[in-house]
Amino acid sequence: MTDQTVDLLARLVSIDSANSSMGGPGEADLAAEIALFGHSHGLVVATDEVLPDRSNVSLTLPGTKGTQAGRRLLFDLHLDTVPHIGIPNATVPRIDGDRMWGRGTCDTKGALAAALVAVGRLAREVADRDGEVMLLFTVDEEYLKRGVAHAVAGGLTATAAIVGEPTSLRPIVAHKGAVRFRIVTHGRAAHTSKPENGDNAIHQMVEVIDWLRERGEPALSLRDHPRLTPPTFTIGTISGGVGVNIVPDRCVIDIDRRTLPTEDPAAVLAEIDGWLADLMRARPGVKATREDPYISERGLDGPVDGSLVVAVQAAVAKVTGGAVDPTPDGVPYGTDATHLWGLAGIPTVVIGPGDIAQAHTIDEWVDLNDVRQCTEVYYEVMRSFVQGEWS
Ligand SMILES: [Zn+2]
Incomplete structure (x- = not known):
């Protein structure tokens, strides 16, 4: 349990990144903050312009063994939120008990904070890494998904991918x-x-x-x-x-x-x-x-028994102690996985903190225990991947 994740989440929510195709300021300020995080944690930072002043940014923790070139675990996380026009103080995070309110807390800055803290910890704690972990932060997911489309068109590959979206920590292997x-x-x-x-x-x-x-x-x-x-x-x-x-x-x-x-x-x-x-x-x-x-x-329809799913299920069981059902499930909404799986053929699981019911609402909030546990789940999936524990 760490409150580093909660502090970081509050910082990310305070940076308005509402999609500029939908009336917001766009993702640039948040992308700059992510890049700063990467530099200060010794990660490889790369930006890739998708649209004018709208760039994907990636943070990579390289492998150290070099035996398995191209072995990569990808985390896909979108930078943009839906607009918050007319909602007062939407980018002023407010904590009450176990909840944080604010635009993007649930969709999907909780997942961003969890992935950032997890990769920072992996860099500190696991010196020998067989394969790399890349966090890809995309623009425009809420409108036309042009960020992930650009990355896939540019030849993005990975051994497996996690898409961070609110699933209440259930592994999602299928969506429309x-x-x-x-x-x-x-x-x-x-x-x-x-x-x-x-x-x-x-x-x-x-x-x-x-x-x-x-x-x-x-x-x-x-x-x-x-x-x-x-x-x-x-x-x-x-x-x-x-x-x-x-x-x-x-x-x-x-x-x-x-x-x-x-x-x-x-x-x-x-x-x-x-x-x-x-x-x-x-x-x-x-x-x-x-x-x-x-x-x-296209929808997502990944294998239900592949190494990625098994690793995610084990991490969820370990971290939540059985409080979350780790059975692979499906959801009716779409995510960036449509491109990662449907076009690039990368085995993909969608998992993240918070309930989709709170996404896009006027009083969006996220359960902070979910966010803390998600940090542990992401860390465990990253660790087991780079330590070669996947079947
Ligand atoms: Zn989302």
Whole structure:
């Protein structure tokens, strides 16, 4: 048990890193603080610009044996938080009993503080290390995940990866992916005194929505996964029309399709296209097009019995003394693991302190015992990795 983690967490929360694509100041100040921590603890510090003034930063504790080149345990932690516009004192950490309040305490600065303290301790206490530990701090996780995407596109590799997100210290080996895209209906404008001269794009869209729901919802509800709920289909926005006295010539919906990791995003889109084509054959008055997806992320579906999972389970059991069920589980939300596993093929477990129910809320908080225990869990996973104890 250490309060070094709690002190560091308070410091990290006091540095506003709300995503600049969502109205915040961005990650630069927090990245600079992380780099300072790395330098003062003798770690190898590297920065990698992803977007103007928005850089990933990594801290690496190198191996010392050199026998297994490329043996690397990666921790992926996002620097950004969601915005806190209108929430007073969101970046002034407040402790009451076993809880700390403030934006980012739970999502995901608790995990950042735990990983930093753990790697600092590993550097001090374990002199012979077979393999390296790299902490990668990414930008833009809360918006488009461009930080991790940039790192993976740049050739990031690892033997195994931990993604630090609030899971109440349960090991998560599966989560959903997401495909987000627009459908547009195309009509013809006319004065509403003579609507018969126009073609109402909103009326068309009503048909599109009914058709897609009638086909999509039953089909999706039948798809299953051992650790996840069925995939879903949500129409999140609709817009169309310019005035009450003009027949609308265009209507747009945004669809958020949450996928099982076994669903290929391309196949998901082909399925939608098939339904739309069926509709337009059945109702020739409907003219609908699908736009290219602006988010297309595969889910996480890592092995449940690989060396990483076994090591994480052992660490959780040892540190929590059985208080946390270490059975690998699944969650419906997405993380950076979508890129690490889905694109780079790195075995990945998501685990961190705090409950996802508190993330993104107006009174975000984290359980400080969770954060302290997470430091011990991360340390134990790092130590067992560099000491060659993994099966
Ligand atoms: Zn997060």
